[in-house]
Amino acid sequence: MAKTTKAQPRRNIRKKQPPPGPMIRPEFVGTLLLILAGLTLLSLFTPNPGFFGAGLLELLRVMIGWGRYIFWIVLTSLAIWFFKAYSTEDADEKWEKPVGTFLILAMLLIAFQFIKPGDGLVEIGGGGVIGWVLGEMLRSTFGTAGTLVLLVGLIPIVFILISGLSFRELFQAIRDLYYRFQDWRHFRQLTINNQPTITGVRLAEPKPRLIDRVLPGRTGAAKPVQRDGGPVVIIGSDDRALPSPPINQMAQLSSPDTDEFEAQPITDGRWQLPPVAQIFDEGYEMEISESEIRQRVKIIEETLLSFGVEAKVREINQGPAVTQFSLEPGFMATKDAKGNPRKVRVSRIVNLSNDLALALAASPIRIEAPIPGRPYVGLEVPNSNTNLVTLRTVMESDQFQRSKGALKIAMGQDVSGRSFVANLAAMPHLLIAGATGSGKSVCINAVVASLISFHTPETLRFLMIDPKMVELVNYNGIPHLLAPVVTELEKATGVLSWATREMDRRYKLFAKEHTRNLEAYNEKMTKEGGETMPYIVIIIDELADLMMMAPDEVERTVARIAQMARATGMHLILATQRPSVDVVTGLIKANFPARIAFAVSSQIDSRVILDSPGAERLLGKGDMLYMAPDSAKLKRLQGVFVSDSELNRLVQFWRGSAYDTERRSRGPVEMPKDLVQRPLLDEYADLVKKDESNKEEELLEKAIQTVRAEGKASVSLLQRRLRIGYARAARLIDEMEAQGIIGADEGGGRARPILVTQADDDADPTADEEYDE
Known part of the structure; x- marks a missing residue:
């Protein structure tokens, strides 16, 4: 028996026909509108518009009155809308802009009719027939006052239709426009001629903030942060200064107008200070293009928004190595129990650091959350070009000249480009650590150059230990050294032991003279005609070598000096490129509150130096994190750079040798025949x-x-x-x-x-x- 199959019902499958397109191409309509707009414009300003132009003007005068003068703008906007709207695949909200354009025209015609009334037939008013009809309809319905209120109320709606913004974004734009106007008034009142000068050195002229030039109106109610004209940035500043050159003397030394080698003598006429302008080279500054910064701002805000984090860039500070974008966290969609909107958590922004680095194609980036004293989160992005911060740039800055610290050091510039000055006498000791090539040795040279540029051997002496025999041995021969640079590890412990005995000797002298510290003792000796004592700075370039040789003895001696030597004017500077727990021990760290961390290879090394991560994200080449002795907050700086030729000129000046005015690189050190180095204690070698x-x-x-x-x-x-x-x-x-x-x-x-x-x-x-x- 044959198997029967059930017949399947036949379905009417119709092929989906594409929607019929417009009979007339939109480009053709837009072209006609542009031609009509051009003819209207020519008819308005041409003495002989012709039959067509005269008829068109008469028609427009009767229909829209004064609106004929802006009708060509309406036609042009409609033509542009035809070209743009139908040339993209997005067909949503195509009607908003033309509707908004016609609403503007209707509102203007009604307003023109109120200004110049007419009956619309015999006497044409300012709005023409259309303006008369619309005006009479609204007046009969709402009255004159109601019509005016309605027109005013339609203004924000029209702007929303045309711009595509929401009410909240519209109010934000109005607020930004207001703050932009306030900023313009503020900068307009600034004049160049009334800038203060300090002892012959003209201060840097204040420039408009980068955020005002790139994104006007973004700053909100935040006050601008002063740069060179702002408060002095000094860590541990101390008003009790050593008898050193006054500010006006430094201005004379750093004046660029001096053509020959000059030096300003000290009061006793025995020593001369080196001229800053001839020893050190000038710096230069390169700014990032504003278009690049705008692009970065857009990427940052869009990346955060894509992860559901709303934040706006309110400030932009460009530094030598990084640019800091100050983010203001926005509000979340959810509300609290009282119905108030919730702020975006700072931790959500911090957790997106890797995503931001990927979007910006810049790594590594660092997030400072929050910026101390500011209601913002700082996002530090590396610059495409790093500016070179020279020692002379910081020395000639307002911050350095206003500093009254006894042992002031030119540290560098912060993320906003402001010069940063520290006082070694108030630290009172400094620990420097970083990987090879991160800028540690350059930092030590900058510290030494800053000190010997404004101190004579009568006010400052050095003890240097350099087991590597690379950097510090070049200072052999300068009169500031108590003894030649120690390069043998066996003698290093003897130098530290002598330092402890010198510390004890000074304390006995203080007790005898009833003084508490070196400043008070020198002041009393100056009044009584006695002999003053200089500051002593002990520099150890590689602490790891000493700790490997005699860890217990070195740790014990260093800790004793660090604990007690502050009042005696003796200060330690330790440097190491191996920041491990067996080198930088807990006892040493406890007595060194001031620390500098350069780029390191791991987060563990950063925690050893700073007790917190962050140094592993530095860029190297002078990029540092500075921990002040009075604050646990880290400050990012770009350290100053001192070239070999600058150090050579400075060392040759103090050696008393022939001064080389040519900018050539430093070669091997040649000891002069008649050394000007005179040890503070002649029996130093015998004591050791x-x-x-x-x-x-x-x-x-x-x-x-x-x-x-x-x-x-x-x-x-x-x-x-x-x-x-x-x-x-x-x-x-x-x-x-x-x-x-x-x-x-x-x-x-x-x-x-x-x-x-x-x-x-x-x-x-x-x-x-x-x-x-």
Whole structure:
């Protein structure tokens, strides 16, 4: 039996026909409207418009009255709308702009009719027939006052239709326009001629804020942050200054008009300070294009909005290496229990740092949330070109000249381009750490150059330890050094020991003269005609090498100096390129509240230096994070750059050698025949040798007592009990064997026997005499 199949009902499947397009192409309509607008404009301003032009003007006069003078604008806008609206695939809201245009024309015709009334037939009013008809309809319905209120109320609606903005965005635009006007009034009142000058050096002219030039009206109610004319940015400033050159003297030194090598003598006529204008090179500044900044602002706001975070850029500060965009968090869609809108959480912006870096194609970026003292979140984006901050630029700034610190240092410029000055006397010690090539050595050179440019050997002396024998050895020969730069690790501990003795000696002098610190002592000595004491700055270029040789002794000595030496005018500057916990120990960090972190390789290294992350996101080449002694907030700076040629000229000046005016690179240091270096204490070398011998004798005595108490002698035993290294413990074992106190090595890792015990020494009265001999 054949299998029957059920017939399927046939469906009427109609092919979907495309919607019929317009019979007339929109480009054709737009072209006709443009031609008609041009003919209307020519008819208005041509003496002989012709038959067509005269008829068109008469028709427009009767129909729209005064509106004929703006009718060509309406036709032009409609033509542009035809070209743009039908040339894109988005067909939504195409009717809004033409409707808004016709509403504007109707409102103007009604207003013209109110200004010049007419009956619309015999006497044509200002609005023509159309204006008369619309005006009479509204007047009969709402009255004259109601019609005016209706016209005023339609104004924001018309703007919304044409611009496509919401009411909130419209009010924001009006507010921005108001603040833009206020900013314009503020900058208009500024004149160049009334800028203050300081001792012959003209201050930098205030420039309009970058946010006002790029995005006018974005600043809101925030007050502009002053730059060069603002308050002095000094960390740990101190009004008690050392007798150093006054401000007007510095202005003479840094005047660029001097053509020959000059120096300003100090009061006693013995020393001369180097001329800043001839020693150091001028700087230059390159600004980012405004179009690039606008593009970055747009990317930042759109990226945040795509993740549901509403924020607006309110300030833009361009620094030498990064540009800081100050973001004002907006409001979320949700509301709290009282119905108030919720602010966007700062943590949501911080968590989007990687997404912002990806969108900006700039890495790494750093977010400062919030900016201290400002209601904004700072987004720091690297510049395409990094400006070089020279030492002379900072020295000639208003901030440096106004600083009254005893040991002021030109640090660099912050993210807003303002010069930053620190006072070493108030820090009172500085820890510098960073990876190789990050700018650590340049920073040390900048510190030394800043100090010796405004201090003579009578007010400042140095002790330098440079195990690498690369950077600090170039300062050999300048009179500020107490002794030649120490390059041997064995002598470094002796230098630190001498520093502790000098500290104790100064405290005894202070107690004798009933003074509390170096400033008070020098002031009293100056009044009584006594001898003043200089500041002493101890610089260790590589702390890791010293900690590897004698960690306990170096840590103990450094900690003691850091704890007690502030009042005596002695200050430590430690630098290392290996910021690990065994080098920068907790005891050292506790006594160094002022720290500088350059670019490091990991977040762990950043936490070792600053106790917080951030240094791993730095750019290198002088980009630093500075921790002030009186604030836990980190400040980002671009450090000053000092070239080899500048250092060469400065060192040669203080050596008393021939001054080289040519800008050539620094070669190997040649010591002059007649050194001008004069140690502060002539017996310094003898003290160091005597100290080393006394230490060896004390250590040997302790070793003898230890092995006698244990009844055996070994290198490992001395290492543990005396907390010394292997090399020193082995030397002590050899010395005791040579004196016959212990026996020879029996091999096999066994301890050595004790040959002479304490009882033997007590029984033999000549033992002490032989030992002394």
